Amino acid sequence: MSRDNDMRAMIRETATRLMKDHMTNTLRREAEDGKFLGELWKLLEDNGFAAVEEEGLSYPDAVALLEVAGYWGVPLPWAQSLLATKILGDAGLTSPGGVVSLGLQCQAPVHMARSQEQMTVSGTWHCVPWARHADTILFTLPNGNDLWVLQTPRDAFHVEFHENLAGEPADSVQLQQASIKTFALSPYDLRWIQAQAALMCVMTAVGAIERVLDMTVAYAKERTQFGRPLARFQAIQEKLAEMAGESAALRAIAARTLTAVEEQSWDEVIKYAGVAKVRLPQAVWTVTTHAHQIHGAMGFTQEYPLHYYTRRLWSYRHDYGPERYWAQEMAQAMGDQDVWDFVTGMPGSLRMPQD
Amino acid sequence: MFTFEPARLPESTRKLRQEVREFLKSEQPPGKAQVDAWLGAFSPDFSRKLGKQGYIGMTWPRRYGGHERSELERYVVLEELLAAAAPVSLHWVADRQMGPLILRYGTEEQKQRYLPKMAQGESYWAIGMSEPGAGSDLAAITAKLVPDGPGYRLSGQKIWTSGAHRSHYMMTLVRSGETSSDRHQGLTNVIVDLADPAVAIRPIRILNGEHHFNEVFFHDVSIPPESVLGVVGDGWTQVTEELAHERSGPERFLSTLPLLRSLSTYARSHDHVAFVREIMPLISELVTIRELSLAIAVILSQGGHPVVEAAVVKDMGTKLERKITEVAERILPQVPGCDQDDFTRLVTDSLLHGPGFTIRGGTNEILQGIIARGLGTR
Numbered sequence: 001m002s003r004d005n006d007m008r009a010m011i012r013e014t015a016t017r018l019m020k021d022h023m024t025n026t027l028r029r030e031a032e033d034g035k036f037l038g039e040l041w042k043l044l045e046d047n048g049f050a051a052v053e054e055e056g057l058s059y060p061d062a063v064a065l066l067e068v069a070g071y072w073g074v075p076l077p078w079a080q081s082l083l084a085t086k087i088l089g090d091a092g093l094t095s096p097g098g099v100v101s102l103g104l105q106c107q108a109p110v111h112m113a114r115s116q117e118q119m120t121v122s123g124t125w126h127c128v129p130w131a132r133h134a135d136t137i138l139f140t141l142p143n144g145n146d147l148w149v150l151q152t153p154r155d156a157f158h159v160e161f162h163e164n165l166a167g168e169p170a171d172s173v174q175l176q177q178a179s180i181k182t183f184a185l186s187p188y189d190l191r192w193i194q195a196q197a198a199l200m201c202v203m204t205a206v207g208a209i210e211r212v213l214d215m216t217v218a219y220a221k222e223r224t225q226f227g228r229p230l231a232r233f234q235a236i237q238e239k240l241a242e243m244a245g246e247s248a249a250l251r252a253i254a255a256r257t258l259t260a261v262e263e264q265s266w267d268e269v270i271k272y273a274g275v276a277k278v279r280l281p282q283a284v285w286t287v288t289t290h291a292h293q294i295h296g297a298m299g300f301t302q303e304y305p306l307h308y309y310t311r312r313l314w315s316y317r318h319d320y321g322p323e324r325y326w327a328q329e330m331a332q333a334m335g336d337q338d339v340w341d342f343v344t345g346m347p348g349s350l351r352m353p354q355d
Numbered sequence: 356m357f358t359f360e361p362a363r364l365p366e367s368t369r370k371l372r373q374e375v376r377e378f379l380k381s382e383q384p385p386g387k388a389q390v391d392a393w394l395g396a397f398s399p400d401f402s403r404k405l406g407k408q409g410y411i412g413m414t415w416p417r418r419y420g421g422h423e424r425s426e427l428e429r430y431v432v433l434e435e436l437l438a439a440a441a442p443v444s445l446h447w448v449a450d451r452q453m454g455p456l457i458l459r460y461g462t463e464e465q466k467q468r469y470l471p472k473m474a475q476g477e478s479y480w481a482i483g484m485s486e487p488g489a490g491s492d493l494a495a496i497t498a499k500l501v502p503d504g505p506g507y508r509l510s511g512q513k514i515w516t517s518g519a520h521r522s523h524y525m526m527t528l529v530r531s532g533e534t535s536s537d538r539h540q541g542l543t544n545v546i547v548d549l550a551d552p553a554v555a556i557r558p559i560r561i562l563n564g565e566h567h568f569n570e571v572f573f574h575d576v577s578i579p580p581e582s583v584l585g586v587v588g589d590g591w592t593q594v595t596e597e598l599a600h601e602r603s604g605p606e607r608f609l610s611t612l613p614l615l616r617s618l619s620t621y622a623r624s625h626d627h628v629a630f631v632r633e634i635m636p637l638i639s640e641l642v643t644i645r646e647l648s649l650a651i652a653v654i655l656s657q658g659g660h661p662v663v664e665a666a667v668v669k670d671m672g673t674k675l676e677r678k679i680t681e682v683a684e685r686i687l688p689q690v691p692g693c694d695q696d697d698f699t700r701l702v703t704d705s706l707l708h709g710p711g712f713t714i715r716g717g718t719n720e721i722l723q724g725i726i727a728r729g730l731g732t733r
């Protein structure tokens with residue numbers, strides 16, 4: 001266990017150094033203006049950070065790495081690529097390399113015809129991150145009780161451009177009678193995949209929140225009004241304290257979920273990822289609201305870099321299921337259980353108030 | 356900003372949890388579930404049984420009546436007692452903070468004298484910090500300890516002393532030296548025997564009329580040297596450490612758990628939209644804050660001093676306790692006060708107890724100040 005932890009710390013350190021050296025606001029701006037940061041992607045690939053592989057980056061380490069992605073506001077389909085390669089690997093398909101994205105939201109009607117070697121598919125997938133820059137997209141395709149995963153090359157799909165709140169590509173992708181040669185039955189059901197995607201989102205948010213907190217504390221110490229730094233005003237301190245609390249809270253629940261990933265207790269991963277995704281909006285709302293308030297007009301500008309993180313945080317609330325969706329999942333997972341039994345993961349606690 | 360390792364409850368605690376639940380099933384006195392039971396519900400018999408079962412002083416050395424269990428095992432026992440709204444208030448303070456304090460700063464004689472009885476659930480303690488002129492500003496206390504023969508004499512008063520009328524002793528923070536420019540100097544903790552006739556205890560009733568806390572007057576109480584905790588003048592260090600124990604426990608977010616359980620059961624069958632949209636976020640907050648609090652239990656067990664982290668848990672935890680009340684009130688089909696059923700009664704109790712949650716043990720404003728300082732703002 002502790003060797004794993006050392007390993008993880010090393011991976012995070014390396015990734016952080018990489019970001020420190022290469023990730024700039026200029027790049028963030030360029031990405032938002034439509035440029036794909038190919039060189040940065042190449043760096044991730046060269047360091048073995050872009051894909052989950054049997055001989056390389058482990059899945060739990062990949063999830064943990066996303067905190068770095070969030071902290072540095074990396075405008076790349078990093079999370080998607082990690083999850084997609086994890087699924088492809090476990091489905092027995094070889095990783096295609098290059099930029100891989102993930103299409104989970106397919107809209108009916110989908111048509112498919114399958115022979116031994118190929119599948120012919122028509123359908124539309126929404127909110128596919130970075131589809132316009134992807135070499136490959138992994139689509140999930142439900143069919144009856146089965147879930148298929150399709151490894152779809154660039155020339156097989158058509159992209160309609162859309163963006164999320166952070167100005168990142170969130171495209172619609174169409175397949176029209178596309179013939180796909182690399183496909184398999186999914187090793188996981190859709191709930192599993194959604195929970196992993198939600199966890200990735202939460203982990204990225206943990207990093208982004210940390211960054212926003214760091215920026216805001218630094219700004220409050222530096223900016224002077226009425227002859228003293230903002231950080232000296234109690235009204236400001238109270239907001240900072242709340243931000244720190246929310247940051248610690250989201251980190252705690254993300255860490256608990258990651259522990260479940262390490263233990264491969266998938267039921268627990270689904271439970272805690274849902275809990276975390278329901279917890280996320282409060283953290284995001286409090287942190288971004290206070291951060292902008294403390295930054296004053298400066299934080300409201302495109303020039304000042306706060307928005308690279310706050311706008312992303314606003315998207316994470318909606319990505320891979322808003323709290324509405326995950327609260328429903330939680331309620332279902334809880335079923336008839338008492339609150340305390342659900343919280344402790346153990347049935348049989350006594351003295352319900354109704355006793 | 357804060358560093359903590361996620362805590363994973365070891366598999367063995369499942370068995371322990373089961374054990375506690377069995378114990379509660381057979382031993383918890385009958386009665387209705389209450390909010391804030393850890394502060395208000397009491398039973399000498401139940402405290403004694405808990406002691407016998409080894410559920411008090413769990414982490415203390417065996418030679419002082421403890422059981423040398425882990426901090427996380429203790430955590431599991433505490434949270435099950437709280438979840439069941441068990442009547443634990445008599446021994447709670449002794450187990451949570453005075454035992455550990457004596458263990459750390461007391462003389463060998465004090466340890467032998469006080470700890471075993473605490474662990475048996477037969478010795479009850481009160482916290483003597485606040486005074487009329489010293490609330491948040493604890494260093495403003497004026498209760499005065501002056502030398503007198505071989506020992507000391509204590510005059511002055513304390514206020515808001517929870518359970519003083521049922522306790523045997525009060526750990527009392529007093530001023531033993533001259534007030535200097537550093538107000539943290541010259542403070543000392545002494546153990547006051549509340550049966551002493553020179554001590555007068557007067558009840559103060561809380562909002563709903565319950566007798567919970569008190570005023571305690573010292574009319575020249577004679578304090579023998581062996582009742583001084585540790586070294587004279589060391590009081591501030593001791594009190595700071597004590598407060599980390601006082602602030603980080605699961606009672607700081609579970610006071611209204613009985614209400615949440617009741618609310619959740621009600622909403623599941625009568626108001627499914629609310630069950631999903633309003634109750635799930637509350638449960639998600641509860642699960643989350645519990646993880647944070649567990650992580651702190653681990654830091655404490657490793658000998659760390661998570662003062663800032665404890666402030667985070669208490670600040671967020673008490674807000675959650677209040678939020679549960681607010682949501683419950685919104686969903687409640689009855690009028691609070693007309694308590695025909697348990698759900699309504701729990702809302703009423705939570706409303707009337709609620710204002711205390713964010714005050715006792717350090718107000719949320721003060722906690723936020725501690726957190727902000729942890730961020731390096733002052």
Ligand SMILES: Cc1cc2nc3c(=O)[nH]c(=O)nc-3n(C[C@H](O)[C@H](O)[C@H](O)COP(=O)(O)OP(=O)(O)OC[C@H]3O[C@@H](n4cnc5c(N)ncnc54)[C@H](O)[C@@H]3O)c2cc1C
Binds near residue numbers: 481484490711712717
């Ligand atoms: C149910 C309950 C049980 C208690 N039990 C005990 C006990 O057993 N033993 C014991 O010693 N004490 C006990 N207390 C007392 C408790 O510790 C004090 O109430 C608390 O420390 C606050 O002090 P105060 O009530 O004098 O409020 P004050 O300190 O007067 O504060 C009043 C308000 O002003 C705010 N305020 C004060 N200073 C600042 C500041 N610097 N910046 C911003 N805001 C500020 C506070 O946050 C609060 O909102 C108990 C209190 C309650 C409610």
